[in-house]
Amino acid sequence: MVAVVELSEGPGTGAAYARAALGMLRRGGSTLPDVELVHRGVVVDREHLARYDRVCGLRLTDTLPATYPHILAFPLAMRLMSAGDFPLPMIGLVHVSNRITVRRAIDSGSRLDLTVRAVDLRAHPRGRQFDVVATASVDGEEVWRGVSTYLRKEASPSAAPPSTSSSAAPAGPTGGAVWRLPVRTGTDYAAVSGDRNPIHTSRVGAKLFGFPRQIAHGMWTKARSLAALEGRLPESYTVEVAFKQPILLPSTVRFTSVPTAAGWEFGVHSKRPHLTGQVR
Template identity: 55%
Template structure:
């Protein structure tokens, strides 16, 4: 298991992705797992993340914050020679986080990241990036991020319905610089999030918000209502163009909460649940 003592330099990895991406081919995911120990929280970085995503300043880490800490390890895996797909063009379609207890700003963390479960998708193939965050010997936070590699249809599209009982509870105005601000704090500098011209090269009318910014912004709206131990699942639907005005909805259910981000015309950008 390769162990890294510092976070990978994302700028170098992005240059590598651009240089080698088109040549990548394959049908198997690598067995590599990256490990990083001794991760301490930079309070200034955390405070800026809180501001960008709408969280209040607290000693507890936002439930989505460890994703940012592990992002460099994930990109390192997806730019290694054995990874079968180009990094550019991968689409983040779903994310699930299980937290056993809140992580604290004083905790020293260990993170492990691997890729697994290459499988069919109605628009190509999908796989998971699995991240485990530990304090001491205990895994207290686990994330599964699902990515799509577009291609020939390899599975039948499931019949999906939006929940009908989610009436809007808030109106959000999402500024045009949201993608650039989140990229600066997360390291996720995919060009589709940064500038309209770059986004148009990939088929979008304008730059689009990061899916993990959208998830974080939703969970910030829960304030202190999230239980200490919970699972938060989201499915990313229509891209959220920047700038935009969107509806946010949250609704209490027997098993937790359902929530959604929708356009003013009713199209879903994100559907989620807290259990």
């Protein structure tokens, strides 16, 4: 039976990062905690929403962007993944994909009930992965659902060796819109999202995890992509993305999109793909 933990106020992310640092040496377990965190009656801070919109290139409206409830639920996810009974250390997890379903437009004046669970710990060729499922409801009706898939890279004797091919990566698509991303892209998004992972905000922190410099947040890239499609999206839809090569900051990338029978396909590329996605 799922244990439901009701929170009377939203948890901060600072304490979660501190717990995550202490949990870096945690030994791997095989079972996710069967718990659901719930925070009811969440009210949107419209000034914060406006800052988020500006950072992500979104229009300033009274309707929540598809990615904004992810920001509201993120502290719950942080608390869940940094808890002592979580089987995998939070630091080092790789956000590999994200799927959001918007069931109807959400007015910024709505009071939201948020839930977060971790489910489906499973094997992956490079380690193990699991899903963090978040929902937002208004008056008992689910209006939004997000599924974030995280990968914990682990050595595996059965894993295929890395490719030694010397062939060059295929060129990215041409056309579309060129985005020039300054270094502050990481720190600006960290300030509005609460995701202050040092790989996004500090050159030194990024180097500690094998990056030559800071990288852009994947969820910023998704939000910025949806901003580029604003005015062409229906009231209800599902948008799913896969995070590919990280975007080093500063950087210049290209956004492309094509309509399909089901909706849209889009991507962010430079010499290599950084994000691929589809709207249905």
